[in-house]
Amino acid sequence: MASLRTFDAFPKVDSHHLVRSQRGSYSTLMTFLLLLFLTWVEIGSFFGGEVDHQFHVDNTVSRNMTINLDILVAMPCNFIQTNVRDLTYDRFLAAEKLQYEGMSFFLPHGYQVNSERHIVTPELDEIMAEGIRAEFLRRESTGHNLGSPACHIFGSIPVNRVAGDFHITAKGFGYRDRTQVQVESLNFTHVISEFSFGDFYPYIDNPLDATAKTTEENLKSYTYFLTVVPTVYKKLGVAVNTNQYSVSVQEKTYTVENRGPPGIFFKYDFEPLLLVVEDQRMSFTTFLVRLATIYGGIIVCAQWMNKFVEKMLLVLFGKRYASRGLEKSASLLDDDL
Known part of the structure; x- marks a missing residue:
């Protein structure tokens, strides 16, 4: 010792x-x-x-997904039809779930018009503070004012969780219909206030939110290509399940001789990855x-x-x-x- x-x-x-x-x-x-x-x-x-970002293989078995949208189109509701079509050849009449409201067309102040919008990826604390679930206002469609100059389309529609296409077209274009809208009456100028996937979080900013496209041409087509990535935000035992997406847009103008389907098309696909943003x-x-x-x-x-x-x-x-x-x-x- x-x-x-x-x-x-x-x-x-x-x-x-x-x-x-x-x-x-x-x-x-x-x-x-x-x-x-x-x-x-x-x-x-x-x-x-510290905030940790991890990518995982999305092994959750999910068949359905919700699309939340709030769009104002510069055409009467009587001229418009909305449909969903996906890789399983499943066709869904979106008008059965969406709300139509006739009104006058206007461009809200502060919206990005005919230009790309710069989106900054929100921080974890911002998502946790603004991740409040909500639902669109549901009410019975009265059929009033459907002949107004513009149509306000909003609501949530269930879709299959596979690559698909949600589109807004005019009656008689792309689908057979009893009525045929005159070419001179077509105007697919539109304002997007909300476009998101999954649970509706009204305070979370998405790439297509607060954007607008204007045109003077009748046979105008707007195609949005969306790539959706499921994202989970975690902090102090609380989890917010959202879906981020990237977007690119293609504009095309048809002629009377080369008449394609004018309208507003949202082509979406889901990545097989899951992004987990966690406060560790x-x-x-x-x-x-x-x-x-x-x-x-x-x-x-x-x-x-x-x-x-x-x-x-x-x-x-x-x-x-x-x-x-x-x-x-x-x-x-x-x-x-």
Whole structure:
């Protein structure tokens, strides 16, 4: 036990063999300030956490998906038909689920008109604050004002979770219909206030939200190509399941000789990936280990840096310059000399 008490794995130099200097005090002070700063950063990381983005294979078995939309088209509702068609050759009459409301056409203030909209990916805290589920207002269609100059189409429609196409066309174009809208009456100028997939979150911004397209041509076609990525936001045990999507648009103008189906087409497809954005926090044990590692590394680096500086001063300027600021000896032997 006596030998164990005197055992020292890290032998130290006795204090009377050490020489203090002014440069050493500056080095100690800077090292202390650096340790204090890094400690503050680690404490912030421990309490604040970090946002982690992970892609996983989407192995959830889901057959259905909801499309939420709010679109204003510059044509009477009596002229418009809406349909959904997907890869399974399933055709769905979207008008059975959507609401039609006749009104006057207008361009809302602040909407992006005939140009691409720059979308910034929202932060985790923003999504968690604005991820409030809602539903479109449901009411019985009265059939009033359907002959107004514009048609407000809104609501949620269930679709199969496969690649598909939701389109807004005129009667007699693309599908056989009893009525045929005159070419001179066609106008697919439109305003998109909402277009999203999955649960409806009215406060989350989507790439097509607050956009508009205007045209003076009758046989105009707008095709939006959408790629949907399921996304889950997690923080403190709360999860928000959303769907992000990227979009590109193609515009085409037909002629009387080359008459294609004019209208507004949304061609969508789903990626087989799941993006998980999660707020992760380290454990208290990991926090202590990180602090110990940082302290040890900084102290060792500071010692080596101090020795390097002293060596360089000695080589470049000589012993007399290098010894400036060193503590003077106060022993009896030095006094006798």
